Amino acid sequence: MNTIPSRFTGQTIIVTGAGSGIGHATTTRLHAEGAHVVAVDVVQHRLEQLADVLGERIRCVVGDLADDATVRAALDAADGQVHGLANVAGIMDGFEPTAEITDETWDRVLAVNLTAVMRMTRAVLPGMIAHGGGAIVNVSSEAGLRASAAGTPYTASKHALNGLTRSTAFFYTAQGIRCNAIAPGPVATNIEAPFRSTWAQERMGPLFQVTVPPIARADEQAAAIAWLLSDDASNVSGAILPVDGGWNAI
Secondary structure (H helix, E strand, C coil): CCCCCCCCCCCEEEEECCCCHHHHHHHHHHHHCCCEEEEEECCHHHHHHHHHHHCCCEEEEECCCCCHHHHHHHHHHHCCCCCEEEECCCCCCCCCCHHHCCHHHHHHHHHHHHHHHHHHHHHHHHHHHHHCCEEEEEECCHHHCCCCCCCHHHHHHHHHHHHHHHHHHHHHHHHCEEEEEEEECCECCCCCCCCCCHHHHHHHHHHHHHHCCCCECHHHHHHHHHHHHCHHHCCCCCCEEEECCCHHHC
């Protein structure tokens, strides 16, 4: 990890999904670059391990982001100005096509991947507006750019997340707040992604064998998130940045 020392010194940044995968890598990088990080995750022991490693300049919030109380707790933990927000937390579906979606899967995927992001963003915006600036980065997906990378619930959630990202940028970039998203392809994380549909496996399996790029590392995604949060990307807002090994070009 080639960090940039002091890039975020004096800044407070909230990272959701901080306990594992891209969120863990993002928290680690931002902390190494000087940030005070509010780390949010649903699994307590992951945050405890992260805090033990990083030491000072980290505050942990345990909770499910589908619960608005967790959003409020994250904002309270920031205890002042929030300079940046990385909405990393997300869940997969079971690659269900539309005819096989259950209400439970649809509601849960949309709650975590879209509604929680909206609530977290809504919570930090007033403070960012009051202080005249801030940066928000959402983790979308290659599934937000195409229809053949996941099931219908996840695909719909990430397409909608792209719309949320761009709309937020439209309304608030003039007030000094940038909002962008990265769109990863396959990444080595512990996110569960089982095929629960025989038809989806038959339909998507051949595509995955011939078009999917090599699996990326979480720290490669974290590097892109850190750049978009930083002043190095001061003229970038409303962008959906593929970080997918060129998959979007296939």
